[in-house]
Every structure is written in C-alpha cells, then in structure tokens.
Amino acid sequence: MLHNIDLNKMNQLMKENKDAKQIISQLLENHHTAVSTIAHEIRNPLTLVSSALQVMEIQHPEVKDFSHWSQMHEDVDFMCSLLNELSSFNNSDSLHYSVFSIGQLLKNIAVSFAISLDEHDNHIEFSSDIAPDLHDFTGDKIKLEEVLLNILKNAQEAIPTDTLHGSIHMKAEQIADMLIIKITDNGCGISADHLESIFEPFTTYKQNGTGLGLSLSKRIIEAHGGTISVNSVPGKETLFTLRLPM
Template identity: 35%
Template sequence: MSRWKSIVNAMSFGVLVIDPDAHIQDINHEGESILGTSRKRILNTSILSFFANQQLLLEQIRQCFATGRSINLDELSQLRTSASKPTPVEVILSYHDEMSAVMVLRDMSKRINIAKNNALLFDYHYVERILSEVAHEINNPLSAILGSARLIQESKDTSVIPLASIISEEALRLEGMLANIRDFARPPRIEYGQVNIHRLLKHLVNRQQPLLVQREIEVREHYDPSLPEIAADEEKLYQVLLNIFKNAVEASSLRSSISITTGVSLGDVPGIGYTTWLIVRIADHGTGVAPDHKEKLFMPFFTTKPQGTGLGLPISMKIVSAHGGKIDVESTVGIGTVVSVFLPLKRRQASAHQEVNYDRGQ
C-alpha cells in the first residue's frame, strides 16, 4: 500500500478521492499544491468550495456515481485558491465504487501561457519578415534625402538652409526609427559575459542624472548584496534596463520617486521553468497603465507616446527572452507601474567578462 501511495504522490497531476457528496477522502502531494492547501486541512471538506462552477461540477460528480463511467469535463474549470488569479484546470472523474471516485486535476496555466507565447512568437516572425523588407525599401530613398539635404546646406542660397535643416532632422529621426525596426526584425545576438547587475544599474542611474535633476525625481536603490554575477550580454541588458527606466521617468510626475530593487526568486515562471531567478524591479508612481493597454505593451508599434515607435518594449522582451528570461508588468491607473525583469541565475558558463560601451546604439 505504501508503495502505491509513493507512486501516486510522485505524479505530476493532482489525484483526489471523493465520496458521492463531493467530500475529499484523500489527496496526493500535487493535489495539495494545485489547491494551495494541506491534506490535513481539506480532508472531509467539499471539493466544490474550490471551484467557480460548483453546480456544474456537482452534476458531473453525481453523473459519475450514477452511471459508473469516467467523465472528462469538456471545458476547463476555474479553481479559486489563495492565488491572486483563478487557476485553469482540466478535471477528469473516474468511478471506483459506490462510495468513492477518483478526481484528476491537471493545472493548465503553464500550457496556456506557452500557447500564448508561441502565438505571439508566430506573430513576431511574420512582423519581422515584413519589417525587414520595409526597412530595406525605405533605406535607399532615405539615403538620397539625407544626401540632398547636405548639398542644400552647402548651397550659397542661405534662404534654403533652414529648410534643409528641417529635412535633415526629420530624415535622421526616420533613420533612428529604421534602426529600431532593424533591431526588432532580426534575432538578437547574445554575447555572454559575467555581469555585475548592481554596477550596471548604478552606471545607468548616473548617466540619467541630468534628466532626474531636471524633473526633480529621486531614485531609491534597494540592492541585494548577496547577488552573484550573472551570465548575460552586458550591453543588451543595459539597453533593456535603460528603456524600462526611461519609461518610468516619462511616466513620473515632477518631484516624485522611482525605486530600483534587486533580489532572488525561487520557483517556477510559467512557460520557462528555471528555478532560480535574479529579479530587477523598476517601480514608478506615475499615471499607471490602463488594463486594455497592458495587454498590448509588448505588441510591435503599440505606443501611447506622441513620438514613440512602439518598439522599445518588444525589443526589450526579445532580448530578455533570448537570455531565457521574462518581463512582467504590474500596473494600477493613478498609482503607478512595476516592471520586473527575470533573468536565470542557473545557466551555462559564460565567456570571460569584457568591458563594453554601455551607450552604444543609444
């Protein structure tokens, strides 16, 4: 009996024994994990209390006992646990005898996240191909425009020089936009080295001091001194953190504050599966992001800024994803936004550390 108990406890899905009244008679370790509580606390309590669709589940349990047949619920059920969001689960009921049935619970949140990421990746690949072609087609006439503007500026007719300056400035702005498009359209090449994340962040804050002083924004740094160096591309990681930090500054009002926090997280991030993470959190007390906008933050060309390209966060996400990491955004309108960058601490050995130009390409 103990051998079978060990086997059931080793399973990667929840296994519960329930009676005809839907009371829990036994549960394995994964079942405890999915429900977010211990076996001792839930024995002889109703499984229905964990589900949003209680009536539907009760009907299925009664049907299972009445017919003696297994039942696979057609739709995913929503578990209500201590987690902030309901957990989607697959539910299978299997009749055992007139006093007991086996309920199998499979947490589907990771699979759903992977499916969403794959769908987004497919969209990215399509957009990348289009953007690559667009950038190529625009580049030639843009070069001609810049060349013509320089010739006009060298002209003896001083009345046309201001017009040439306008043409040149706008063409250079378009050239910068094309550079962003090219960055997004091609996979990032990651050159690993040993990165001291705190040195990187301090350098970033120091370089932004003129803007911070101008807007009277205080930066509060809370760094975990125990963090080791991380295997990453220092220059590209700086690009990511600079983009997030600038967004925080732009969202902040005058005489406000931004906090930068580092730490370690132990556990799993859906769809990726590393167990030990270095986290950088950049929090502002700005306007916040509307819920309908939050879902679009990493979509190419979505922006709420008058002069924005909508490529900063998508490029940042690509860079972090190439490191095996993830970016999360939590935001409340009128309160502020917290952007968390997760980077794996456990990964392959990196090449020897080399000094890089932090501001290259900025």
C-alpha cells in the same frame, strides 16, 4: 512581422515535429534576412536625404523659416529611428553571451541614468536599491543594458513635466537562482485596456513612439529565459518587473 503568438505556436510545433522544425527554422531565417535587407535598403537612401537636408540648411539658412521644414526634419529622423529599432527587434533573440557582474552593470546604468536626469529633468528624483550580493550573470550585456535603459526612459517620459515630485526607483535582488529587477515610477500610468497590448510590435500610446521599444525588450528578456511584466494604476504608479534566471 511575426507576433509573439505566432512564434509560440511555431516553437511548439518544432518541439513536436522534427520535419516541421527544419522547415520553420529555414522560414524564420528567411524572414529575418528579408527584414534586415529591407531595413538596410531603405535606411541608406534615407540617410542621404537627411544629410542633404543638413547641407541645404548650411548653404541656405533661410530654409529653416520655410513652412513645414522642421516637421520634415522630424519625420525623416523618426523614420531613421524606426528602421534602427526594426533592425534591433529583428535581431533581438540573437545573443552574444559573456559572464559579467550584473551588480556592476546595474550600478553603471543607475549612475548614467541619474546624470541624464540631472541634465534634463530636475523635477524627477531617481533612486536605486541594488543588492550587494548578486552573483555573476551569463547573458548579453549590451542588450540587457538596452532593455533597462529603455524602461527607465519610458518611466521618465511617463512623468508629466508639470509634476512637482516625480520619482523613479529601480530595485534589484536575487531570490534563489532568479534575478528580480523592479522599476517603478509615479507617472501617468497605463490604462487597463492598454496593458495587454503594450508588448505587441508597433503598438504605442505616446507621441512619436515607434511601438518597438517594449516588444524588443520582451524578446530580449525571453531570449535570456526570463519574463517581463507590468502592473499599473493610472495617474498613480507603474511597475515593470523583470525576472531572469541566474
């Protein structure tokens, strides 16, 4: 797996040397192909295993009482999720551009997320402040939605269930030719020694996390020419800031 520092060095070398650009481009293409092939080949038999377990449960309900049966189910589901995120990460810098209303997209995401909270987490209050004068945006609508929902979900999971007044706030505004999106939560926060590594692939500090969500988000935002940053005060507040050129 290539890390951000590896990709940055490669990009710099490609700018400085035309011969190196051709060689590195081919290597990157081979790398993406290999990762996609491996993920695909593993996912197929794993899907069959998952289906077989479901059939066994239907035909023999007593297996649910077997020791470690539920844990086995969780492990298979986790591996499927990991492979799906690996495929998404591998293709995160391949964008399908269109021109769309970023304001409407943000409103749709806000409504969708608020509904999901009403169904599961009544102790969390969600609010949004989306500027009414946002210009149309050119980018990958689906991948940007994926990024925002991922960060909002992380914010939701960061708020302990015993918190009486959890809150998540999303703000979006346009300053000059830059779209600024800020997502704040009053959850558990992120310690200073973890802040520098949370965007690295396979780095996670939550149970059952794959460690690809934030690294995937970073690659998608950077593919749009933007940046993503985080500030956090443990036990008080976490703020994710996305900056995207309009």
